[in-house]
Amino acid sequence: MPHHPDHDHEIENLAEFDQAVAHGPLNGYRVQSVDLTDRTAVLLxxxxxxxxxxxxxxxxxxxxxxxxxGALVFPPVPDLPFNPYRGLLYTPEALFEGLAHDGYEATPDALGYAWFRRTRTDGDIFASMLRSIHDDAISDALDEHLRNVPVVGVMGGHAIARGTDAYTGAARLGRTLARAGLTVATGGGPGAMEAANLGAYAAPHPDDMLDEALTLLGKVSSFVPSVTEWASAAFAVRSRWPAGGDSVGIPTWFYGHEPPNAFATHIAKYFANATREDGLLARCTAGVVFLPGAAGTVQEIFDNATPNYYESRGEPTPMVLVDRAHWTEHLPAWPLLQSLARGRSMEPRIALVDTVAEAPAALERLRAATASG
Incomplete structure (x- = not known):
């Protein structure tokens, strides 16, 4: 089989297909989810x-x-609300298609969750295989999108409501990190995750854009009781201020009752939450900022600390925990993290700060220490 370096052997749209066949045979290529019904003569x-x-x-x-x-053909699977072979990440527009006319319940995101709920407990090996193929395709697309890009994760509670100081702080954090040349990655859901993605979206715009957007979004503080109204408010902001900055959201249908947010411009949505959690943290090459959260955020702290402790991902990635009282008194993860780090190479790579405004500078200090060895 001919060797095609990097990902040149993957064809993910019709333009790439036409370019490939213009240069010769398709031996060894992998063609992902490209409609070839109008390329019969070329294929023949x-x-x-x-x-x-x-x-x-x-x-x-x-x-x-x-x-x-001698080619292998995996045909499209009919009657699915998702494409298991997709070659590209999702966009908010794709997941929320039909929102304005038929409401959230008719969108591909909601239909995907409904399919997942029907099939995850019935033991159907075909359904579990489709979920696995989909998630592997998403991981491949995510790796391609983030290749050679410095990624900083922002983790925090999903319950942080729009219109609160905590939401505003997370949004300003996302904007600061994006303006520093980092790609912001979150769990892709509501709360602190949405706020950080919103901040990254606002990064190319004047400062007052974010203030106005926060005011508009605060009128629909939560996705409960209406995901339709919550998501529509986000799309109204995107429509008023188009061409926002890039960021990544990595949500899961495992928690499908929480919708993805519309400010992550690229969305890697998974069925398997374990794959999603590990993949999100593993791709945060420039560090992770942990905002106040509950069980999920605590899990993410130690999911990230474990490979740092064992140095199984190369250099330890910086970790900044925000809100001293939260992480030392309410949920005392910081003392345990310090104990794990003591005497290890990760010790100079962790920091605890009082306010979210201090997090970017703390992260930069840790990144500089990592770079200097």
């Missing part, structure tokens, strides 16, 4: 030996021909 004339077609609609004669060449 092109050698596709050892190629793999993942969920690519094509005419029957084209399917027969590429199979005769």
């Amino acid at each position: 004339a092109t050698d596709t030996a050892d190629a793999v077609f993942l969920g690519c609609p094509m005419a029957d004669e084209a399917t027969a021909k590429v199979r005769a060449d």
Whole structure:
């Protein structure tokens, strides 16, 4: 099989397909979820030996021909609310398609959650296989999107409401980190996660844009009782201030009762929460800021501390915990983290600060210490 360096062997849209066939055969290529129904003549004339077609609609004669060449064809799966072979990350527009006309319950995101709830306990191996294929495709797309990009994670409670000081602080944190040239990554849900993604979205705009957006969003403080109203308020902000800054959200249908937020411009949504949690933290190469949270945030702190402790991801990634009282008295994760770090290479890579405004400077200090060795 011919070797194609990097990801040049993956074809994820029609333009890449046309470019590839213009240069010769498709031997060894992997074509992901590209509609080839209008490329029958090209497929009939092109050698596709050892190629793999993942969920690519094509005419029957084209399917027969590429199979005769020796290609593997995984046909599209009918009647699914998601594409298990997708080659690209989700966008807010894709997950919330139909929101304005039919409400959240009719969107691909809600339909995906409904399918997950129906199939996750019935023991159907076909459904579990589809979930696994989907999540692997999402991980591949996420790796491609974040290659050679400094990523900083922002973790925190999902219950932080719009219109609160905590939400405002998280949004300003996201903006500061994005303006420093870092890609903000969150768990992709509501609360502190939405706020950090909002801040990154606001980064290219004047400072007063974020203040105005926070005021508008504060009129719909939570996704309860209406996800439709909550998400619509976010899209209204995006419409008023288009061309926002990039960031990543990594939510899960495991917690599908919590919708993804519309300010993460690229969304890696998973079915398997364990895969999502580990993948999110593993990709935070520039460090992680932990805002006040509950059980989920505590889990993320120690999920991130474990590979740092064992140095299983190379250099320890900086960790900044925000709100001294929260992490030393209310949920005393900081003393335990200090105990783990003592005498290890991760010890100079952790910090505790009182306010969210102090977090960017603390992260920068830790990153500088990591770079200096």
